Amino acid sequence: MKISADHRASPSDEPFQQAWVWLRLLTSGDAKAWDVEGFERWLHASPAHESAFRAAKQQWATLKPVAGAALRRMPDAVAARERGKQERSRDLRNRRAFLAAATGAAAVAGVALVYPPAGLWPAAGEWGADYRTATGEQQALELAPRVKVTLNTQTRIRRQGAGGETTGIELLSGEAAVDIDRPATASGGRPFAVVAGPGRSLAEDGRFEVRNLEGKICVTCIEGSARVEHPLGERRLVAHQQLIYDGGTLGLASTVDPAQASAWRKGELVFNNTRLAEVIAEINRYRPGRVLLMNGSVRDMPVSGSFYIASLSEALSLLQRTYDLKARSLPGGLYVLS
CATH class of the missing domain: 2.60.120.1440 (Jelly Rolls)
Structure with missing residues (x-):
């Protein structure tokens, strides 16, 4: 089937369901280098995949006004989140099982309410x-x-x-x-x-x-x-x-x-011998999308210096050059350092 330029993915579309599985994985903190490579292959395999990935973030944003009411009808949501933490590690060992488990639109909806992807809305305990x-x-x-x-x-x-x-x-x-x-x-x-x-x-x-x-x-x-x-x-x-x-x-x-503790009030982030992984985590709080550090050999490298919050793209470029990392920009504001 030909995908027209104005095609809009719906939750019943298989590419849309797959897009949310990928988005959840990439923003979970559990993604590995091969996961990112697999995502890129999936994304570029079909125009429908690219359309579905863009639509996923846009359509989930519309849930924000009603998600609170939905959570009130889900008294086991918090308990489900704790169970999900234990199950996620096991599920991620088998990519096929993981993809199959999240295929249903209802399952995707429930998961996203408890695990808000990319910070699109508050988690259950923050309503x-x-x-x-x-x-x-x-x-x-x-x-x-x-x-x-x-x-x-x-x-x-x-x-x-x-x-x-x-x-x-x-x-x-x-x-x-x-x-x-x-x-x-x-x-x-x-x-x-x-x-x-x-x-x-x-x-x-x-x-x-x-x-x-x-x-x-x-x-x-x-x-x-x-x-x-x-x-x-x-x-x-x-x-x-x-x-x-x-x-x-x-x-x-x-x-x-x-x-240093109050630098954010002046529009800066200041680090003193801070682990690179922690620096990336802090940058993620201020930058739309998500930065993924996939090179485990540099996660513990110390970082000292100050960055302007308004110029975090320059900070990422500096970190990339300093630690000789490769950078890739992906849809949805994802920025991969490997």
Whole structure:
């Protein structure tokens, strides 16, 4: 069958279903070099494949307004996600089995709601956010007297309050900076709280930042002091101190460079002997699409320097030359370094 230029893929089309399998794999973090090569062969094998891959991202974007309602009708969605983590590794060992398992349109829809591809919409646990930022976006909010909250890229928060006043936020994912002016009276003011995961951070004045990525929370005190409360105990941070916690651990305070920690507020990313794999992961938070580092021999190489967020393409070119990598640009904003 001839594919006309205005052909639109539908969820019942086999190429469309295959496109979502490839998109999920390439954005899962489990893709290997041969997966990328296989994707390129599939993509260029037929105009229908290229059309289906473009349509996949466009059509899934239309689910965003209704996905929340769909999830409410799927009480086992979160449990399914945990089961999927265990099953995904086994399924990926057999590409044919993996492709067959995700062939049905209904299966693809359910998977994509729980595993949002390429960050097109929030994951199941992040619905209900009052404020959110897109990839590469930052947003400043005045949520309470004396309090300014700045949201970094890919950040979602929910307001918390009492008596009609906002007393804090819940950081569902991403990164937020809190600036609190000193109270006008010596009696002080009500502390502002940031809940993230199992803990919360509070301050009455000063500046602190909280980052919540994949269940690991990092709290950095820039000015003044902050108190971190956790089921395992309580910590007090003073200026230029940072700690990390998650569901099972509460770290000790360590000294950090506030200029490096807050560089994103000035439009920069600063790295100091950071693993290349971690640098790529950070760039992915700010860049539409996804960068895939397929060369395992350079993943642990140290990177030091600063990059402008507005010029991440130049940063990627520099990393490519520095580590003698090959670069390929693929549809959907995929950029492969191998």
